[in-house]
Amino acid sequence: MASKQGWGTDQKWKNLFDRLLHDENSTTHKNCYLAWHELERRLESDTGIDVMSHKVIMSETEKWRNILTRIIDVILFLGQIGLAFHGLSQRIGDIHNEHILGIIEFLSNYDPVLAEHVAKIRALQENGEWLQVHYLSGSSQIEFISNCADYVRRHIFDEIRATEYYSIMVDATSDSSHVEQTTFIIRYLAKDDTEFVVQERFLTFVDCCKTGLN
Numbered sequence: 001m002a003s004k005q006g007w008g009t010d011q012k013w014k015n016l017f018d019r020l021l022h023d024e025n026s027t028t029h030k031n032c033y034l035a036w037h038e039l040e041r042r043l044e045s046d047t048g049i050d051v052m053s054h055k056v057i058m059s060e061t062e063k064w065r066n067i068l069t070r071i072i073d074v075i076l077f078l079g080q081i082g083l084a085f086h087g088l089s090q091r092i093g094d095i096h097n098e099h100i101l102g103i104i105e106f107l108s109n110y111d112p113v114l115a116e117h118v119a120k121i122r123a124l125q126e127n128g129e130w131l132q133v134h135y136l137s138g139s140s141q142i143e144f145i146s147n148c149a150d151y152v153r154r155h156i157f158d159e160i161r162a163t164e165y166y167s168i169m170v171d172a173t174s175d176s177s178h179v180e181q182t183t184f185i186i187r188y189l190a191k192d193d194t195e196f197v198v199q200e201r202f203l204t205f206v207d208c209c210k211t212g213l214n
Contacts, residue, residue, distance in 0.1 A: 066113045071135055074103050075144050085141050092122040100141060156186070156201045163188045175205075182206040 023029055043051060078085055078099055087098025092105060108114040121134050135144075160166055166188030174180055184203040189196045 063113070067117050068135060070107065070111065070114055071104070072144060072148070074100055074107075075141065075148065077103075079145070079148065085145070086138050090136070090138060091125050092118055101136060104136065153203070156203070159190050159199065160186065160188055163190060165189050179207065 039050060075085070083099050085098070085100045087096050089096040089098075090101065091097060092101060094101075104114060105118060108118040117134070121136065124130065134140075166186060169185045169187065170182060171185075172180055172182050183205055185200060186203055187198065187200045190199045191197075
């Protein structure tokens with residue numbers, strides 16, 4: 001048989017034909033050929049452990065896709081109306097778990113996908129156990145919010161690149177904790193069907209204490 005690294009230029013190519021014939025007639029090659037055709041037959045007939053494993057994987061993939069879609073929809077809803085995401089508790093059923101877990105619990109009363117997920121998390125929390133992945137923790141919420149923010153910023157920048165005129169407005173204000181922050185807002189002309197519309201988008205807050213100007 002030829003080497004695993006291929007047939008190098010320093011080897012005699014005229015002997016390669018004899019090696020290929022030897023390989024085709026070897027027991028290893030015949031066993032691999034039969035195994036390949038057997039797998040192909042099972043996939044076509046929708047039988048065998050390989051097909052069953054594939055169905056389980058696809059079913060799990062679809063389940064988690066549905067769960068994540070619902071969680072992200074709740075995050076987008078809370079972001080649009082400006083409500084806090086999590087409170088003092090991250091336990092299912094706790095009255096102090098605030099909006100995101102509360103909404104997820106409420107939807108689970110009518111959604112079988114969320115009902116199964118929430119019930120599993122609640123049972124593990126009551127038993128003092130930990131589910132490795134459930135995407136309802138505070139860290140997961142922060143990651144989802146960050147991903148959504150990145151998507152919004154990319155959309156804004158795409159609109160800016162497509163326009164000819166824009167301006168940046170900068171102003172300083174204090175937040176609820178009396179920390180002085182600088183706001184960056186961009187205003188530009190965006191074409192909406194047949195007319196131009198003035199868009200004003202908030203980009204970010206910058207902590208004045210971290211600018212190095214003090």
